[in-house]
Amino acid sequence: MVRIASDLNICWQDMRKFLCLYDKANQSPDLSFGIRQHGKAYAFVFLPRTGQEEMLWLSDDTREITAALEIHLYSKLVQWLDNHNIISIHASVLNINNTAIMFAGMSGTGKSSICTAGLLDGAVYLSDEFTLLDEQGFVYPFPRPMQWAHPTHPAFDREAIQATGLLQADYFDFPAATGEEVRCHLWLPVHVQKNKLALRAVVLHQYKADIEQVYLEKIARHQALLALPEHLHVQHGLATDLPKLNQRMPKDCLFYRLVFPDVHEAWAVIKEAVNAKG
8 A cells, every 4th residue: 555645736737647547545555655845846755654754856847756756656666565575577467368467578579569459459457567476476456557658659549549448548748857848648548457366377578570470489487487587676686586486476377488570460369379278
């Protein structure tokens, strides 16, 4: 449970865009943050249960406070989760047939594209960035809004996406270090998973424009495990991370390697493979 408190409504105008997919609750928070007036500026602070508050960002531009929320909320939360035996993997995860399917790849390898294709085909959203895995092999929802740097996408038409009613569009304008204004395009999935799910399959993917067709192969458990530690948000070294991942991945979990030139074809192949198993 995370609490973000502010008496400054001006800051919430943009912050709500990044927080709207999370559930609201009245339980006692595990982590607390605050937005404060600091002279003529605004401060984004971390409020530990004991000790002094920690200044995370200070600016006279409320948009910078929202950007600070994006940076510091997730870094603090991921570290807290790691300390409480829930690891965070840089991967997207969808609910397909009531089980969690994880897509792990470095930035720019098609993770968000695959996630979008799945959502447009009726999959349920858990996360596009954080796969939270517990000691029993369950994945928890972490529905951070999907973010694109550009208004258009080579594989998806913006108007067509909106027409489906499955994702809602929004945006956030923030000041870059150069002083220019940069627009971050947001996609808000309508169908969001609320409960934890058992992890069923892990797909290691790579977009390659210079091949002709989708290539999907089932790989051995040890091959996938060796590739996953580099995707952990909090890394403790291979000697620690590799056994931890092995212990958490269910024994019946399936592992695939996917290389694709077209995300629509890739999703069709993935869906067929997953459905064939169950």
